[in-house]
Amino acid sequence: MAIAHPFFLCLLLSSPVAATSVFNQTVSRAYSETIKLRISNGRTIIRQELQANPTNAAAMLVENQQDFLTLAVEQNPKRFGALLKAQENRLEQLASSEERSAWSDFALAEIRLQVALSKLLQDQKLAAAWDLRQAYLQYLSNARRYPNFLPNKKSLGALQVLIGSVPDSYKFFLNIIGMKGDIKTGMANLHTASSRENPFQEEAKLMYGLILHLVDQDRQQDAATMVYTLATEKPDNLLFSFVALHILKKNKQSDLAHTLDKRRPTGNAYISFPYLHHMAADLYLYKGDFENSIRENKVFLQQHKGAHYIKAAHYKLYLASWLNQQQQQAIYHRNLIRQVGKSVVEEDSYAQRYTEQQIEPNRHLLLARLQSDGGYYREALAVLQQMKLNNRMEQEVIAEYYYRKARIWHGLDEPTQAKQHYEQAILACENSTLYFAPNAALQLGYLYQQAHQIELARHYFMKALSYKGHAYKNSIDGKAKLALQTL
Structure with missing residues (x-):
């Protein structure tokens, strides 16, 4: 890659400064507490190291x-400014440091990435994109300078x-700004960082499982087992x-998720x-335990300080109340969906669209x-068997x-029945913008991919991409394009 400014040439030719950054025992203990989300304990420990060695990039x-995880988990807008400012101050300190070592350069990239994600959480997309690009280029530089430094391979x-x-429509822009991805190479880097001993090995395992679940339809169960x-x-x-x-919730393994939720540390x-209560509310809702679902989402709304998932929580409260024959409460929560929160994340956008339909x-x-x-497929099938179709029903x-x-049928691993009903869903959506047709086409693509019928x-997958104007255009298109790449 061409050097953008003479300053960088001077930097490369200057005499190296002795490395003072080290991931020592104190830093390791602080990191262990931090990754467990015992942030207060982690802060106490890391301050000891920074008092003794304020330029230790690993400690920084x-x-x-700790600041990034606090922001991401709590999503408290009142704390955003201070937490982001502290991150940017560390970034400035590292960038101006004369030390060039594996830990100092990795910390520079990692903190830049955390700054980008922090801004993205606050919907500062342009600023986040710039920091993301800078972080990515730093990771690439680190890979050339320190090819055997495993933590860099993780990120x-x-x-x-x-x-x-x-999606392909965005790749031209990414290529222009010097960000070229590679799924195969990336998974190989993640696998190396997760399978060989290093301070971030367990975090790498977690990321490997999470991303494997995202990109490989055939290995979603492997990913769930790995992270569980x-x-x-x-x-x-x-x-x-x-x-x-x-991942268990996405994988429709609700009973296992429910057991894990009851055992999670407190x-x-x-x-x-607070978001854990919102997740638990969903698990209860799937199971038909409407009272506990209502209770968990109310706890979430009481504790959550952010703007995301508020509409979604009221939508789930509406569903649980309506199914529990609490009509007055159902109407109350449905009316609130329009008035509260933001429509940024997909769950909130879905809730907002639902209220606009008035159905x-x-x-x-x-x-x-x-x-x-x-994942309660037999129970769901029994419910649908009670429903009789007629010509007076809406499309x-x-x-x-x-x-x-x-x-x-797909969930019950009955592909013949699944394919037949997906095709009927596509026909039933004819001349409409209902999302059932493109999603059915996407699922048919997965079924034929699993059967090794590639064409x-x-x-x-191409058929899924061909549908216009439906509610989940971006999401379904992204999945279809990713699937086409794996073919």
């Missing part, structure tokens, strides 16, 4: 991670995969429990994590959807009926 990195690998999975094992081996690690809960030593749900379809989302109801049945898989 752990201190920065570089994750970025390579995520950038490599960006990590969480059970480290029962005092709240971050590991959270990621395992997220206590005053851990940072407040009361079909009880059979709603129950079947929730049970299917939780959306008929389309969703076939789509839900397809997803249930049919390609046909259906």
Whole structure:
């Protein structure tokens, strides 16, 4: 890569300064507490090291991670300014340091990435994009300077995969600004960092499982098992429990997720994590335990300081109340969806769109959807068997009926029945912008991919991309394009 300014040439030719940064025992203990989300304990320990050695980049990195995790978990807008300013001060201190070592350069990249993610959490997209680019280029530089430094492979690998999975329409822009991803290379870097001993090995394992679940449809169960094992081996690690809960929930393994949620670590030593209550509310909702679902989402709303997932929580409170025959409460929460929070994350956007439709749900379809989302396929199928179609039903109801049945048969590993019902869902959506058709095409692509019928898989992924104007255009297109890359 061309050197952008003579300053960098001077830097490269200058005499190296003796490295003072080291990931010593004190830093290791502070990092261990931090990654468990026992942030207060971690802060106490890392201050000891920074008082003794204020230029130790490894210690500065752990201190920065404490600020970043606090911001990401709490999402408290009142603390954002101070936490971001502290991160930027560390970044400036590292950038102006004369030390050039594996730890100082890695800390520079890692803190830059955490600054970018912090800004993204506050919807500062342009500023976040600039910092993300700078972080990525620093990781690449580190890889050339210190090819055997395993912590750098962890973060570089994750970025390579995520950038490599960006839809084609954005890749031209990424290439212009010097960010070229590569899923295969990225996964290899992550695997190396997660399989060989280094201070960040367990964090690399966590990231490897999370990204494997995201990019490889065929290995989602492997990813779930990997992260669940990590969480059970480290029962005092709240971050590991959270990621395992997220993946198990996505994998529709609700009973296992519910068990893990009951066993997750608690206590005053851990940072407040209200979103876990929102996740638990979903697990109860899937199971049909509406009272506990309502209770958990109310706890979430009482404790959460951020603007995200507020609409989603009220939407789930509406569903649980409506299904529990509490009509007045259901109306109250439905009316609040429009008035509170932001429509940035997908859950909130879905809740907002739902209120705009002004349609009361079909009880059979709603129950079947929730049970299917939780992995309770037999129960969901039994509910749909009670529903009789007729010509007076709206197109959306008929389309969703076939789509839900397809997803249930898919979950029960009955591909013939699943394919038949996905095709019926596509036909039922004809001349509409209902998202059931593109999603059905996407799922058919996955089924044919698993059956090694590559041309049919390609046909259906392309078909999923061909639909215009539906509610999940970006999400479905992204998944279809990623699947086409894996072909």
